[in-house]
Amino acid sequence: MRNGRGLFTAVLVMALWAAARVAAAPEITFVPENPRVGDVVFITLRPEEGLLRAACSWGGKSYPFLATGDLFALALPVSLRSTSGAHRATVYWKYIGGGMGKATVSIQVEARDFGVQHLQLSRKQEKTYSDPEVKRERRLIASALDRVGQERWWQESFLMPVEGRISTGFGLQRYINNRLSYRHRGLDIAAPEGTPVRAAADGVVSLADDSFVLHGQTVIVDHGHGISTLYIHLSQLAVGDGERVRRGQTIGRVGATGVATGPHLHFAVYAYHEAVDPLFWTHLPAR
Numbered sequence: 001m002r003n004g005r006g007l008f009t010a011v012l013v014m015a016l017w018a019a020a021r022v023a024a025a026p027e028i029t030f031v032p033e034n035p036r037v038g039d040v041v042f043i044t045l046r047p048e049e050g051l052l053r054a055a056c057s058w059g060g061k062s063y064p065f066l067a068t069g070d071l072f073a074l075a076l077p078v079s080l081r082s083t084s085g086a087h088r089a090t091v092y093w094k095y096i097g098g099g100m101g102k103a104t105v106s107i108q109v110e111a112r113d114f115g116v117q118h119l120q121l122s123r124k125q126e127k128t129y130s131d132p133e134v135k136r137e138r139r140l141i142a143s144a145l146d147r148v149g150q151e152r153w154w155q156e157s158f159l160m161p162v163e164g165r166i167s168t169g170f171g172l173q174r175y176i177n178n179r180l181s182y183r184h185r186g187l188d189i190a191a192p193e194g195t196p197v198r199a200a201a202d203g204v205v206s207l208a209d210d211s212f213v214l215h216g217q218t219v220i221v222d223h224g225h226g227i228s229t230l231y232i233h234l235s236q237l238a239v240g241d242g243e244r245v246r247r248g249q250t251i252g253r254v255g256a257t258g259v260a261t262g263p264h265l266h267f268a269v270y271a272y273h274e275a276v277d278p279l280f281w282t283h284l285p286a287r
Helices: 002-021 123-128 132-145
Strands: 027-031 040-046 051-058 061-064 066-068 071-077 085-095 100-109 116-119 165-168 173-176 179-183 187-190 196-198 203-209 217-224 227-237 250-254 264-271 274-276
Touching: 027 100, 040 051, 040 085, 051 071, 061 071, 071 264, 132 203, 132 217, 132 227, 203 227, 217 250
Parallel strands: 116 173
Antiparallel strands: 027 040, 040 071, 051 061, 051 085, 066 071, 085 100, 165 187, 173 179, 187 264, 196 250, 203 217, 217 227, 227 250, 227 264, 264 274
């Protein structure tokens, strides 16, 4: 009799476990449908029940979905290393009640021609790239860009932080003194020294430093959900670490500090530490 009761209990437990495993999948939407290299794909989950956690596997990395009201959202970067063509993003989820599942979506990435730029620097400027102090500033910048605020402070398209001529576009292959150096990961906007620089969106200052020898005076703003903006070569800082800033607030002034050929703002946007096109963020698609 005990064996029969044990068998019934085991069958019941397995049935309940199986029922939990086949819980309804959340509704998954993403825009844009055909992103370009350097864009961001906004993926939204609308779960049928309480969601414990969710993540997306993309390009060999795992990115978390974070709560936005009753929804879960992710700004998925299409990095400069991405190739054009069809790519798969796999979404995993687990409900509070124990149900779990996954779904794979195909994302068609469009190619872009970024072009090439040749930059001539003095010998002193070029040597700055190998200055031991540069390791410290790269480490501090990397730490700030790794931050993932649980609250999403940005809601709308970003402001251009300063008006001016774009002297160097995003993604260019940059040659320094005729040697291939790196891909340009932001926009260079030429403007007179002292021009106010505005925060592109609401956020919290994750780094404000006036001592960098390569990047010059630098501000990084964490906008939440893995999105940060970077402002370098400033002549003056107007904010400090940990300060809450509003969209359009003056955070510094245009300069030529660090290694720069003239007064300009280097403005960059990062999604989970991947450089993405700032111009995309100034005209966000409807989500």
